[in-house]
Amino acid sequence: MIKVGVVGLGKMGMLHLKNCCFINDAKVVAACDASKSKSQKARGMGIKYVYNDYKDMLKSADVDALIIALPNFMHLESICAAAEAGKDVFVEKPLAPSVDECEKIARVVEKYGVKLMVGHNYRFFDSVEKVKNEFEIGIVGDVELATFELALNGPFAPAIEPTPVPEWYFTKEGIGMGCLDSGYHLIDLFQWFFGEAEVLYAHLGYRYHLPYEDSAIIVLRSKNESAKGVLNVGWFSKAIFPKFDFRMILHGTAGFMSTDQYAPKNLYVHAAKEGMKNVLRRLFGRTISPLTYTYYYASYAKELKHFFNCIKTDSEPLVTVDEARKNVEVIERIYQEYGKVIPYESAEKLHKIYTQ
Amino acid sequence: MKNTVSLTRVESFNERGIKEAAYHTLDMLNCKPSGNLKHVMIKPNLCYYWDYSTGETTDPRLVSSIIDYIRERWNPKTEIAIVESDASAMRTRHVFKMLGYEALAEEKSVELVNLSEDETCEKEVTVGKQKITLPLPKSLLECNFFINVPKLKVGPYAGGQCLHITCALKNLFGCISKPRKVDYHPQLSEVIVGINKLVKPNLTVVDGIVALGKHPVKLGIVIAGEDNLAVDFVAAKVMGYNPWRIKHLRLAAEEKVGDVKDVEIVGENIENICKVFPKRSRLGFKIKWGMQLSLLRLYIKISGDVVPSVLEKM
Numbered sequence: 001m002i003k004v005g006v007v008g009l010g011k012m013g014m015l016h017l018k019n020c021c022f023i024n025d026a027k028v029v030a031a032c033d034a035s036k037s038k039s040q041k042a043r044g045m046g047i048k049y050v051y052n053d054y055k056d057m058l059k060s061a062d063v064d065a066l067i068i069a070l071p072n073f074m075h076l077e078s079i080c081a082a083a084e085a086g087k088d089v090f091v092e093k094p095l096a097p098s099v100d101e102c103e104k105i106a107r108v109v110e111k112y113g114v115k116l117m118v119g120h121n122y123r124f125f126d127s128v129e130k131v132k133n134e135f136e137i138g139i140v141g142d143v144e145l146a147t148f149e150l151a152l153n154g155p156f157a158p159a160i161e162p163t164p165v166p167e168w169y170f171t172k173e174g175i176g177m178g179c180l181d182s183g184y185h186l187i188d189l190f191q192w193f194f195g196e197a198e199v200l201y202a203h204l205g206y207r208y209h210l211p212y213e214d215s216a217i218i219v220l221r222s223k224n225e226s227a228k229g230v231l232n233v234g235w236f237s238k239a240i241f242p243k244f245d246f247r248m249i250l251h252g253t254a255g256f257m258s259t260d261q262y263a264p265k266n267l268y269v270h271a272a273k274e275g276m277k278n279v280l281r282r283l284f285g286r287t288i289s290p291l292t293y294t295y296y297y298a299s300y301a302k303e304l305k306h307f308f309n310c311i312k313t314d315s316e317p318l319v320t321v322d323e324a325r326k327n328v329e330v331i332e333r334i335y336q337e338y339g340k341v342i343p344y345e346s347a348e349k350l351h352k353i354y355t356q
Numbered sequence: 357m358k359n360t361v362s363l364t365r366v367e368s369f370n371e372r373g374i375k376e377a378a379y380h381t382l383d384m385l386n387c388k389p390s391g392n393l394k395h396v397m398i399k400p401n402l403c404y405y406w407d408y409s410t411g412e413t414t415d416p417r418l419v420s421s422i423i424d425y426i427r428e429r430w431n432p433k434t435e436i437a438i439v440e441s442d443a444s445a446m447r448t449r450h451v452f453k454m455l456g457y458e459a460l461a462e463e464k465s466v467e468l469v470n471l472s473e474d475e476t477c478e479k480e481v482t483v484g485k486q487k488i489t490l491p492l493p494k495s496l497l498e499c500n501f502f503i504n505v506p507k508l509k510v511g512p513y514a515g516g517q518c519l520h521i522t523c524a525l526k527n528l529f530g531c532i533s534k535p536r537k538v539d540y541h542p543q544l545s546e547v548i549v550g551i552n553k554l555v556k557p558n559l560t561v562v563d564g565i566v567a568l569g570k571h572p573v574k575l576g577i578v579i580a581g582e583d584n585l586a587v588d589f590v591a592a593k594v595m596g597y598n599p600w601r602i603k604h605l606r607l608a609a610e611e612k613v614g615d616v617k618d619v620e621i622v623g624e625n626i627e628n629i630c631k632v633f634p635k636r637s638r639l640g641f642k643i644k645w646g647m648q649l650s651l652l653r654l655y656i657k658i659s660g661d662v663v664p665s666v667l668e669k670m
Contacts, residue, residue, distance in 0.1 A: 011665040014665060015664065015665065018662040019662075021662075156404075156405045156406075157666065158404065158445060158666075159445075159665060159666045159667070159668065160666065160667055160668065160669060161668060161669040162443070162444035162445035162538055163444070163445055164444075164445055164446070164447055164535075165405070165445070165447075165450075170450050207407070208405070208407070208454045208455075209453050209454055209456065209458070209459070210453075210454065238406050238410045238412070241664070241666045241667075268648075275655045275659065275661075278655075278659040278661055279655070279658055279659050281659075282658065282659050282660060288659055288660060288661055290661055290662055291661065291662065291664060293655070293661070294664060297664045
């Protein structure tokens with residue numbers, strides 16, 4: 001059994017914590033968050049050791065692996081500390097807000113020989129997996145043109161229990177990047193399918209007058225293959241859960257395919273089917289697949305399962321540190337050449353904003 | 357004397373078209389403030405970080421037209437403030453910036469006021485047999501002339517517990533200083549009526565340019581009136597609802613928040629507009645939403661599955 005510590009108990013940290021309860025090979029034994037109410041919530045969920053500082057967790061808790069779901073600017077410090085302590089790490093994307101930090105992380109991880117996987121959950125969507133398999137077989141031939149689309153509400157997605165959007169989402173310093181934080185997934189998919197990319201063009205939009213972009217059109221070209229891709233991403237859309245405005249389309253020399261072909265046509269029918277499967281699993285004493293009824297959130301449990309399996313079998317995770325670095329490199333290039341350069345402030349200043 | 361509500365169609369969905377419609381509506385209403393108009397407060401509906409095109413919030417171009425109208429027709433020296441208060445999930449300082457009101461304020465030299473940061477006084481009001489105490493911003497109570505600029509929409513609120521028209525009366529709910537307004541949801545209709553007994557707008561101009569029903573729709577209509585309740589009765593009819601069947605409107609009429617008996621509608625014909633409004637069925641919503649949540653709760657109980665953070669505390 002892999003003993004896990006969850007660092008950061010915001011939306012993503014909590015989601016990972018909940019998902020871990022359904023993974024047979026792992027057990028969350030410790031959790032930490034700077035907010036006392038959040039760490040107390042984890043205690044209420046049966047987590048034995050609860051901390052307000054991950055350094056204390058690393059010193060005293062007996063954990064094998066960490067799930068890090070802290071703001072991007074805290075990734076470098078926390079990953080390095082975990083690696084030095086010999087813990088395997090699963091970290092939310094992006095690996096870090098700059099290539100420089102990604103490289104530092106890569107060196108530390110290599111030095112201490114721990115596993116590091118970045119949460120590229122879009123690779124784990126059923127629809128993406130199916131398109132990837134068919135693409136690898138060669139069904140569409142050589143892909144000349146590809147389209148990747150993702151329009152969300154970003155940090156402004158409302159919840160049933162209304163709570164204010166955290167202040168750090170409204171500052172350049174706090175967020176580090178704008179909707180390219182989501183565009184990261186599309187860049188990752190492009191590079192995963194077609195290899196390292198170069199940026200041909202980008203346009204960043206600022207409809208909502210935020211200090212960062214809320215829409216982007218990016219044109220990428222694969223360095224090794226002929227594939228060219230248009231990536232449309234935005235944080236301007238009111239589409240509310242369970243609606244999910246994501247798709248990728250491959251136009252190849254032998255045909256075309258889209259994730260829409262494999263995504264549920266009706267999310268409610270999908271929820272009913274998946275829910276029924278879980279009820280049956282429960283009735284027959286098997287472990288259920290959490291959140292599969294939502295379609296979108298199912299990918300998070302799958303990526304965690306994959307990570308723990310890599311630890312167990314001592315195999316390489318599907319997402320490598322180098323791939324994660326290359327995504328950040330593309331984003332840096334977009335900002336440098338086509339958009340407002342968002343200054344990356346010191347961790348100390350950012351920490352102040354975050355904990356306000 | 358008849359209570360006039362004016363309706364004007366927006367001919368083109370641009371700044372000029374909106375301005376022409378706003379001017380025409382206000383001219384038809386023939387509203388003239390008495391005395392020297394020193395200070396005007398304008399309260400748009402800025403409930404969340406979604407802009408006018410979603411049908412959720414007031415179009416800043418309509419507010420801009422009203423500012424121009426005040427200065428051109430009434431008094432060029434009037435001091436104008438655009439006001440809003442924090443909500444459970446929204447912060448006014450951010451919403452002003454994100455929805456273009458900061459840029460508008462700079463262009464028109466008007467003030468932006470966060471009513472939640474204003475000096476507050478507790479006001480007690482009786483609605484039916486119920487006594488309600490509401491924290492209200494002092495500046496609003498002392499205001500010289502108050503213009504309510506709501507959005508024409510119908511949507512689920514009170515945590516999805518009910519479906520209501522959200523127009524003139526409901527927009528004043530956003531004048532309550534307390535940010536965590538979700539606390540008022542269990543007695544929402546009473547609180548809406550209560551705030552409308554305490555705060556009386558001198559003029560209401562409804563943004564029906566992009567309205568919201570089952571989905572957003574370019575309805576292209578501006579409604580104006582001096583009686584907030586009469587405007588809401590007309591707005592309800594425009595959206596195809598019987599106002600007497602909407603709880604907070606019926607309660608407001610019973611509490612004599614306004615006069616709905618002798619309303620004269622001038623301008624556009626309501627029947628033509630309500631045909632294009634994508635009406636949302638109240639019963640359908642209640643069944644669909646209520647059933648979804650009940651089924652999900654039941655499923656969670658049986659399967660032991662979890663809910664994502666967006667659905668927590670459902």
